[in-house]
Amino acid sequence: MIAQSETIHPYGMTLTNDYDTFGAASAMVEAAEQLTRDEDARGGAHQYDLLHGAIAALGRRAAAPTxxxxxxxxRAxxxxxxxxxxxxxSRCxxxxxxxxxxxxxxxxVCDDCAPPQTPYVTDDVVQLLAALLAGxxxxVEHAQPGQMRQVTSFVAEYLQYHLEKNLQSLSVMDQG
Ligand SMILES: [Zn+2]
Structure with missing residues (x-):
C-alpha cells in the first residue's frame, strides 16, 4: 500500500506551485494505489520504484506533465x-x-480482428503510444496536441477498464 502523503511530501515544494504537475502526480499516486490495493500486489515493489522515478521526473520537469x-x-x-x-x-x-x-x-488490432465500433487512429498515434510505452x-516530444488527446484518452480508458473503476484524478488528462 502506498500512502499519498508519504509519496508526494518530499516534492511538495516543487509540485504545489504548478497545477498540471501536481495533477499528474496525484493521478500517478492514485493509479499506483489502485494497482497495488490487492493482496496479490500487482507488481509490488516494482510499482513503487516506477512511481518514485516518475514523480522525480515530474519534479525536475523532465518532460510535459501529461x-x-x-x-x-x-508502464505501470x-x-x-x-x-x-x-x-x-493484440488479438492474432x-x-x-x-x-x-x-x-x-x-x-x-488488425482489420480482421477489429470488432464493430472500434476507434480508428492514424499511424502517428500508434507510434506515439509505442514511444510512450518504451520511453x-x-x-514523444514532437507529439501534436491532437495526437496526445487521442493517446491520453485511450490510456485513461485502458487503465480504468482494468481497475474496473473510474479515477477522479485522471481528469487532468482531459486538458491535453
Ligand atoms: Zn488480428
Missing part, C-alpha cells in the same frame, strides 16, 4: 500484467502497424 503521466501509466499497467500491444495485432499477433485501437483487446522521449 507526457510523463501517460508514459508512467502505460505493463508491470501489473496488462501490457498493451502496439507493434502487432499479425505483425505491422494496425490502426484499430481497442481498450478491451489491449491495444491495436522514447525524442519521438
Amino acid at each position: 507526457l510523463l503521466l501517460t508514459s508512467y501509466l502505460l 499497467l505493463t508491470i501489473a500484467g496488462w501490457a498493451p500491444t502496439f507493434g502487432q495485432c 499477433g499479425a505483425p505491422g502497424i494496425h490502426n484499430w485501437l481497442s481498450v478491451s483487446l489491449g491495444g491495436v 522514447d522521449w525524442p519521438h
Whole structure:
C-alpha cells in the first residue's frame, strides 16, 4: 500500500506551485494505489520504484506533465500484467502497424480482428503510444496536441477498464 502523503511530501515544494504537475502526480499516486490495493500486489515493489522515478521526473520537469503521466501509466499497467500491444495485432499477433485501437483487446488490432465500433487512429498515434510505452522521449516530444488527446484518452480508458473503476484524478488528462 502506498500512502499519498508519504509519496508526494518530499516534492511538495516543487509540485504545489504548478497545477498540471501536481495533477499528474496525484493521478500517478492514485493509479499506483489502485494497482497495488490487492493482496496479490500487482507488481509490488516494482510499482513503487516506477512511481518514485516518475514523480522525480515530474519534479525536475523532465518532460510535459501529461507526457510523463501517460508514459508512467502505460508502464505501470505493463508491470501489473496488462501490457498493451502496439507493434502487432493484440488479438492474432499479425505483425505491422494496425490502426484499430481497442481498450478491451489491449491495444491495436488488425482489420480482421477489429470488432464493430472500434476507434480508428492514424499511424502517428500508434507510434506515439509505442514511444510512450518504451520511453522514447525524442519521438514523444514532437507529439501534436491532437495526437496526445487521442493517446491520453485511450490510456485513461485502458487503465480504468482494468481497475474496473473510474479515477477522479485522471481528469487532468482531459486538458491535453
Ligand atoms: Zn488480428
